[in-house]
Amino acid sequence: DQQVKQNSPSLSVQEGRISILNCDYTNSMFDYFLWYKKYPAEGPTFLISISSIKDKNEDGRFTVFLNKSAKHLSLHIVPSQPGDSAVYFCAARADMNRDDKIIFGKGTRLHILP
Amino acid sequence: EPEVTQTPSHQVTQMGQEVILRCVPISNHLYFYWYRQILGQKVEFLVSFYNNEISEKSEIFDDQFSVERPDGSNFTLKIRSTKLEDSAMYFCASKPPGTSHTDTQYFGPGTRLTVL
Numbered sequence: 001d002q003q004v005k006q007n008s009p010s011l012s013v014q015e016g017r018i019s020i021l022n023c024d025y026t027n028s029m030f031d032y033f034l035w036y037k038k039y040p041a042e043g044p045t046f047l048i049s050i051s052s053i054k055d056k057n058e059d060g061r062f063t064v065f066l067n068k069s070a071k072h073l074s075l076h077i078v079p080s081q082p083g084d085s086a087v088y089f090c091a092a093r094a095d096m097n098r099d100d101k102i103i104f105g106k107g108t109r110l111h112i113l114p
Numbered sequence: 115e116p117e118v119t120q121t122p123s124h125q126v127t128q129m130g131q132e133v134i135l136r137c138v139p140i141s142n143h144l145y146f147y148w149y150r151q152i153l154g155q156k157v158e159f160l161v162s163f164y165n166n167e168i169s170e171k172s173e174i175f176d177d178q179f180s181v182e183r184p185d186g187s188n189f190t191l192k193i194r195s196t197k198l199e200d201s202a203m204y205f206c207a208s209k210p211p212g213t214s215h216t217d218t219q220y221f222g223p224g225t226r227l228t229v230l
Contacts, residue, residue, distance in 0.1 A: 004156075036221075043118070043205050043221030044157065089157060100209075101147070101159040101170060102219060 003027045004092050006105035014113050019077040021108050023090030026071065030092040034102065035064060035075045038087045044104075047088075048075070077110075085112045116140045118222035120206050126228045127196055135191045135225045137206030145209035146189045147219060148181065150174070150202040157205065163189065196229045203227075 005024045013019040021035075031052040036044035050057040050064045050073065057064050063076045077084055090105040119138045127133050139146050148160040162169040163181050171179075180192045189208075193200055203226050207219040 034218075041123075041223065043120075043207075043223045046218045046220065049218070100145070101162055101172075102149075102157075103159065104149075104157040106156040 002105075003030075004090055004103050004105040006090050006108050008108050009106070010109040010111065012111040012113055013080050015082060016079045019075075019080045019084065019110055019112070021075040021077075021088050021090070021110065023073050023075075023105055024071055025073075025090075025092055027092070027094060027103075028071070029094040030103075032093040033064070033066060033073050034091040034093070035062075036089040036091060036104075038089060038107070044089055080110075080112045082112050082114065085110060118206055118208055118220050120204075120222040120225050122225060123223070124226045124228070126230065129198055129229055130195050133193050133196055133227060135193075135204050135206075135227070137189045137191070137208075137222055138187050139189055139206065139208030140210070140220060141187070142210060143208035143220075144211045145169075145219075146181075146183070147207040147209075148191045149205045149207060149221075151205065151224075152199075152202045160191070160204075193227075196227075198229050201227055201229045 034049040035047040037047045038044045048059050048062045048064050050066050066073045087107040087109050089107045091102045121136045146163040149157050151157045159172050161171045161175045178194045182190050203224045205224045206222040209219045
């Protein structure tokens with residue numbers, strides 16, 4: 001039951017260029033989306049989020065875009081830096097009966113190349 | 115900066131044994147969660163806990179699992195009789211008090227459970 005899908009298991013990007021990580025979802029009840037970053041031997045770290053009433057949210061080098069009609073969101077990192085090499089999880093939450101569990105995608109491993 | 119801590123970092127146990135995974139959430143947080151990640155798979159929700167009771171649990175969280183907040187600081191996950199398929203990374207998370215379900219959950223570093 002993959003309600004949140006990250007179809008690219010890995011991505012390599014040159015340092016200084018833009019990294020674009022994609023995510024699709026199937027549940028139209030999702031109303032809040034998050035991106036988490038994970039380094040080895042650490043827990044997921046919250047990066048950026050977006051509410052379904054918006055189509056863009058920007059925080060420094062990170063921007064998340066949401067296309068509700070396509071049930072698609074993306075995370076843009078520009079410029080990419082070596083410290084951005086990590087696994088990125090797309091996640092979603094649905095405000096049903098105050099349910100606030102996070103549903104994660106499988107993650108995309110981002111490699112920033114020197 | 116306050117953070118969620120988890121102990122031990124790695125737990126090895128024999129199949130059928132009981133294990134207790136421990137978490138210390140961020141001190142003023144009121145919502146607590148356990149997630150797990152089997153190697154190569156996605157992070158999966160197990161259970162949420164608020165006001166000293168389970169708010170929601172997933173299908174994974176069967177009768178072999180239990181959670182407890184035995185004192186004001188610890189939050190534990192107990193697996194009564196471990197199975198091989200319980201081998202995974204277990205993450206604790208907590209969330210600050212608030213009225214919005216959009217408040218961020220903060221994750222601990224995880225406990226790697228290996229069942230032999």
